Amino acid sequence: MWIPNSPGGGYDQTGRAAVGVLDRDNLTGGDIQVTNILGAGGSVAMSRLMSEEGNGNLLMTIGLGVVGSTYSFGVDARPQDATPIAQLIEEQEGVLVPADSPFKTIDDLVKAWRAYPESVVVGGGSSPGGPDHLFPMQLAEAAGIEPKKVKYVTYDGGGPLTSALLGNKIDVGFSGLAEFEGQVEAGELRVLAVSGDERGTGVFADAPTLTESGIDLVFLNWRGVLAPPGISDERRQELIDVLTRMHDSKQWQQALKDNGWTDAFVTGDDFDDFLVEQDQRVASTLKELDLL
Amino acid sequence: MENFQLLLGGLESALTPMNLLYAAIGVLLGTFVGVLPGIGPAMAIALLLPVTYRLEPTSAFIMFAGLYYGGMYGGSTTSILLNTPGESASVMTALEGNRMARAGRGAQALATAAVGSFVAGTIGTILVAFFSPALADVAVELGAPSYFALMVLALVMTTTVLGTSALRGFAALFLGLTIGLVGLDLNTGQPRLTFGVTQLVDRLDIVVVAVGIFALGEALWVAAHLRRKPAHVIPVGRPWLSRDDWGRSWKPWLRGTAFGFPFGALPAGGAEIPTFLSYLTERKLSKRGDFGRGAIEGVAGPEAANNASAAGMFVPMLALGLPVTATAAVMLSALQGYGITPGPQLMTDHADLVWTLLASLLIGNTLLLVLNLPLAPLWARLLRIPRPQLYAGILFFACLGAYATNLDPFDIGLLLAFGLLGLMMRRFGLPVLPLILGVILGPLMETKLREALTISGGDYMTLLSEPLAVVIYVLIALFILGRPFIARLRARAEQSADPDEFEDEKELSKS
Incomplete structure (x- = not known):
């Protein structure tokens, strides 16, 4: 293997x-x-x-x-x-923000993002072409934002991505959810939405899917x-x-x-x-x- | 003092005969893995996982801790004896360590590395035990601008090791920075200097570059001069550290720890920058002028920095549940296997396990010293093998290491190419150290600069937006402006020795 x-x-x-x-x-x-x-x-x-x-x-x-x-x-x-x-x-991907982020729902994020695409800095744990990069790009497109305008920062995996979120270096993180269970449970990070066609389980059960929130995307x-x-x-x-x-x-x-x-x-x-x-x-x- | 009691409690539950046995197995296995090129501690733990699932979590983690520290230490053995660093963190150790070994002081180099690792690992683990949550909160506040400033500081400090000819020094440095450019541009996905070769897309492995330039370049250089020079027999030195060695080592150990620990605790710190900041500092502070010919400080400092940063890694791992290295990632996934969720609540929900882990780090560290110190003189005898056979062995080890990481013959070709480059650099008197620093620093600096600029939307003022960054720039300014002043003071004190000369260049001028 x-x-x-x-x-x-x-x-x-x-x-x-x-x-x-x-x-x-x-x-x-x-x-x-x-x-x-x-x-x-x-x-x-x-x-x-x-x-x-x-x-x-x-x-x-x-x-x-x-x-x-x-x-x-x-x-x-x-x-x-x-x-x-x-x-x-x-594996579902999630849209994550720090606990004190002004974005309370995925709607808040999309509204701000549409109005000023350059003002939202997003990050993910994979290089261009990887899932954490493709997801925000497809989400932007589904929400009517030009993907080319998305400001995407590559982090070397989930660890550095989390610390960038906790330190408020970036506004939104896109990543597979499994690694973030502990942070979400402790209330340090918030999941705005999950990318699958069904909600997650456990600590992620409260987060809506994108389709529930009126965005036509399953990733x-x-x-x-x-x-x-x-x-x-x-x-x-x-x-x-x-x-x-x-x-x-x-x-x-x-x-x-x-x-x-x-x-x-x-x-x-x-x-x-x-x-x-x-x-x-x-x-x-x-x-x-x-x-x- | 509550933490102290918790740590004692941890020691109590860790110190059973069975657990000591697991720690000893871990340490031996780790040292072995560290000595073997191509397998790192992360890989070794991943291989062990299926076996350890049947153990209790405590025993498993005690074994992992031994393996981790053992691997960190084992890497220094090949660096010192064979000039083939097994990982990027022990590149700096090879510089002075191998010179010492060839001057018959291999046992001392190994001993100072072992004791230095022990001191740094112990101090580091205790710092983790008492200050993890507080340190972790500070560490996440540091962003790309601070990291970038740290890299600039390191780059400015490399100018002190350019050697006697600034032109040659800068040529080597820029060659290194160029080699560091090879690979995929992280922001735009454009391949740079890859000439359509897929294996080059991923940026060059620093270990392949360092082993090629150091070990292969050296072997080729020696081979080219074998007939013209009388055979140089490596003298057999004393087996133990002398009083003078202790006196010269203890300060670098502590300074190395001071460099290594904070970097280890940073989410994007790593062990490379602190090891060479420590090396450069020791070189600058040295009054003896034997740097480049086997100065014990040059081994003691970086080795301590290496192990302190290895301990620092546990700060984000335990306090935030963040894996910042591959080893931490594997350890955290092992935790998940026991049904424990890594995260900020780890230290509160599973306090007993965390304290046992910390205690087992201390135990593993002590065992490492006990097992390895007596071995140092034995290892050092390896160098009494006649030169042709010894260098053949080094070539074999270097190729095996390059191949084992990826099982790709291309890497051996790459290694040979860098070996030739190393030979040419020796032939034309280019110092190799600035090149290696360029290869390490270049990509790190670029990544951080671009991360900072992407976030700020191209506004360069963002580089001054964090307090730590500003402090570092002030330090750099003082360093640069202060140099002519210090030089004048020195001239007045009439110092005659020039510590910045490279042995290579001396050999060259002789031949």
Whole structure:
């Protein structure tokens, strides 16, 4: 199993959790080795996966961030050209503000943002092309703000982003919610809205979805598993079966709960179609921003 | 004194024979991981996670703490003995440490690193225990303008290590800054100086650059002169620190701690800036003039700074639940595995665990010293291997390290390219230190400047908008304006020794 990012990140957690379940129940009949392949937001791993054509003993975790980075790093490797195996999880993104922010609701934010796009500084934990960057851009577009006018600051992950919010260095943060549970519970950060089609659970249950607030946008970060291109159909089906059994295990359901991930198990051709759709959406957002 | 009692309580629950065993395993494993190039503490903890899930949280965290400090210390061993820093934080240690090793003082260099790490780690952990919440509140107030000012200060201070020729020094510095430009522009997504190579898009790994320039450049230089020069046998020195060594080390330890801890506590601080601020300070303060030939202060200071910043990392992690390094991120995800939510309430809701963790940091630190101090003379014997074999070993280690991080042969090519650059720089008498500083500082400075300017909408006055930034600029102004004045005072005192000379240049003028 290849992980296209560093230890401790989202891809790593998902990949290692999956491998943990596979190993414990011995679903593959052998040991699985986990390797982190760093570089260019996952596109180094992506292009290496493409060159492993026909290797039926290799899997790689993939997600929205990797799709985005293949564009921003100019790597010509589309995920649907590899062999899509399964989508595993989804994660909502949230719109976060510090506790003493003048924005009480998502409406306040959108109104101020529309009136003076330059006056609102937004930040996220991913570089251009990543989920935290795509989300505010798509939100701006849905709310009738020119994405090019959005002032976006890149932070090196959730930690530095939170400290920028707590220190009032930026006005709004866009990021996956799981990392912020503690801050929200302590009342230091407020969630104005969540990006999924349903509200979150626990401390996030009070935050409305964007669609509830009259903004027509559903944005979900997702992660799944790819195999290299050119493997046989039988092998593909075997891999899908293995992951299906993993998904149905109690341990995996527990891992979902522990990490605050939403179950979103999609396999085979449906996952294929989903990847094509996501790929196009990323491309069109980046084109809008002249980043392509 | 309530905190003190809590810490004692933590020590009590941490000090069981079983936990001591876990701490010892962690420390040994950590040292091993630190010595091996290419695997950092974050990776090691991630690999351990599946195993530790079956342990109690306390035992698991005691093992992690040992592993973390062990890894921080282990990195200095290869820096000193083989001139191959395993991580960016031990680049500065290699400078004087390797010179000491080659002068037969390897054991002393390792010992001062071990004791310095212990002193800094202990002071740092105690500071974390008593001042975390207060420090964390201050730390989040510092924004990009303050960070930028700190970088400017570091850059101004690099001008003191340019060497005898200012022209060559600046050439090396700007070469370093240019190398630092390679990669994707974070704001516009434009690739810079990547020549269409995907592996270059991510900015160059400072460890590959440093190992290439230091270790490979050195090996090639030695190989090129092997026949013309008589074989230089590394003398076997005393095994322990002398009274003089202690006398020279203790102040740098404390100063290094003072540099390292606050940077570690800052959300975007890191260990690079404090280690080289400490190095530069020691160099400036040194009256002996043996910097560049193996000054013990140059190892003691940066090593203490390195470990103090490693301890400082726990301030944002415990007080705010913020992971500021990869290691902290992995530790926090381990907490989540136990059903504990990291966040500002960690210190109140799970006080027992936090205090046990702090206590285990102290234990891990002590064990590290106990295990490693006797090993220092043994390690130092490694250098008695004959030169051709020793340098072959260094080349092997350097390549393994470059390859192991990403399993990509491209990185070895990159390493060789920087090795050649290092050889050319030695050939033409360019000092290597300014180049390394340029590579480290350039990208950090750029990121912070652009973050500040994006937020302010391009208004440069924002750089003066934070009190700390203003204070630092005043210091810089004093430093620059005060220099001619100090120089005149010095001339009057008729100091003859010139401490700023590089050994490389001397060798060059001899040959």
